[in-house]
Amino acid sequence: MEARKYYAEVILKHKISVNLASRVKNLPPYLFAAIDRMKQETRAKGVDLIDLSIGDPDIPTPGHIVEAMKIAVGKPEHHRYPSYEGMLSYREAVAGWYKRRFNATIDPATEALSLIGSKEGIGHIPLAFVEAGDTVLVPSPGYPVYPVSVVFAGGKSHIMPLREVNGFLPDFKAIPEETLRHTKLMFINYPNNPTSAIAPKSFYEEVICLAAKYNIIVCHDAAYSEIYFDDEKPLSFMQVDGAKDVGIEFHSLSKTYNMTGWRIGFAVGNRSVIAGLGKIKSNLDSGVFQAIQEASVTALNTDERILSGIRKTYQDRRDALYDGLRGIGIEAAQPKASFYLWAKVPKQFDSSGFVAHILEKAGILTTPGNGFGAPGEGYVRFALTAPVERIKEAVERLRKAF
């Protein structure tokens, strides 16, 4: 009885306070959480919202992949823990896809790793290679996960601004020599989110030279390599001589096959870098559900006609939005790839002001450019994730909102 009384006294007297670690406390609010809130508030007011904010395909996963999953999920051997690095059959399908699409050779046994979506691999890679205080080169505007992953590893981001005058490629000559000497890793991403820019071969060659000279691990995020227009196929980093000596490429089934909810991706390239990432992962997660991997083998062998159909859908949307915006005097570069359109906001607004204005006056939700980093100020990102009729309707509403 004494013990019980003591217990009651202790829990009464000491109230636990929950304190976030500074690495979490100091994070900017996750961009899309704020956007989600705006979306819910607007819908609650009964507005017929046109949502062009988040890069999540509105088109379902192709039927043959869903059917493959239905069969795979019934197999008891898939109900157990998967292997950490992914099934060999999945990694072989990845290598086969690289050979067909890019004519690049990947050894499935040592140069490919399954990921629980590429976001997972991007978020974890600095943990394998970045020491406290090391520098990581991060493009901005850019995918918010890059700088956050650096914070989690105790590193420092050096921001590489992506400017229109440079075709939204980083200007490496602007990085101080001293910074390069302390740099461990660099993130790059083409086709680019959010600017929709693509990179020429000469850019990747420049990256490889810089990385070789300063011993920098290159992490190229190629999530949008299959969403391209006018038959101009984006390159893989792995197609360029010397890439495998300096880095890896992240890829995802999310955008190519409309599989964002499935959570599967992969990394390929330098075997020591792949092994380092694999070591982190084997201590944190237990791989991807094997039924998803088996269905993904089917996905990676998808008939080219289905993929051209998906591209055609995005191209029609791009044309409707790009032509429409130009018609009302909003400036933008015509996207060559990805499903984003990166437009200049009219002079009287800043990014957030413009997003708020068109939400209120036109019921259109977009993402403010500065949400992807300070160099994105003055821009807005439209995602082509609504049907053509809705995009045309959005342009009509915008015309009336000015």
Ligand SMILES: *Cc1c(COP(=O)(O)O)cnc(C)c1O
């Ligand atoms: C969508 C996206 C990813 C992540 O995709 P996953 O679903 O995690 O595979 C990675 N990088 C960029 C730039 C993206 O836009």
